[in-house]
Amino acid sequence: MPDHMDFFDQVYEVTKRIPPGRVTTYGAIASCLGSPQAARTVGWAMNVSHLQPGFVPAHRVVNRIGLLTGKHHFRHPGLMQELLESEGIIVIDDRVRDFAGLFWDPCKELI
DNA sequence: AGCCTGACCTAGG
DNA sequence: TCCTAGGCCAGGC
Numbered sequence: 001m002p003d004h005m006d007f008f009d010q011v012y013e014v015t016k017r018i019p020p021g022r023v024t025t026y027g028a029i030a031s032c033l034g035s036p037q038a039a040r041t042v043g044w045a046m047n048v049s050h051l052q053p054g055f056v057p058a059h060r061v062v063n064r065i066g067l068l069t070g071k072h073h074f075r076h077p078g079l080m081q082e083l084l085e086s087e088g089i090i091v092i093d094d095r096v097r098d099f100a101g102l103f104w105d106p107c108k109e110l111i
Numbered sequence: 112a113g114c115c116t117g118a119c120c121t122a123g124g
Numbered sequence: 125t126c127c128t129a130g131g132c133c134a135g136g137c
Contacts, residue, residue: 040133
């Protein structure tokens with residue numbers, strides 16, 4: 001990962017690489033970028049991800065137990081779940097089913 | 112400039 | 125096992 005990119009850019013680069021139908025977590029992204037305690041900042045990056053050029057699949061990022069904590073920040077609540085379900089992911093009570101099986105580890109798969 | 116907040120997470124008591 | 129504090133980066137006031 002080039003070091004001239006700031007943290008947000010790196011977050012977006014990683015997020016764009018999440019395959020459809022898979023999910024990852026805020027913490028995993030932060031950890032992968034060398035700041036294991038910056039999970040919160042990753043959340044903030046997602047919050048303004050719509051300002052980025054290109055499509056940032058923010059709906060594929062959930063919290064560490066597979067909960068859709070960011071759903072209220074989409075155009076309408078429920079959109080996050082709809083996007084996930086359109087990729088074949090089952091969501092029950094705001095939680096990704098088979099989260100462990102669908103988890104995509106950015107560090108492991110990256111570049 | 113300083114303080115508060117937030118789509119988080121981990122460690123320690 | 126629950127609760128707390130601390131760390132991360134930005135933005136709003």
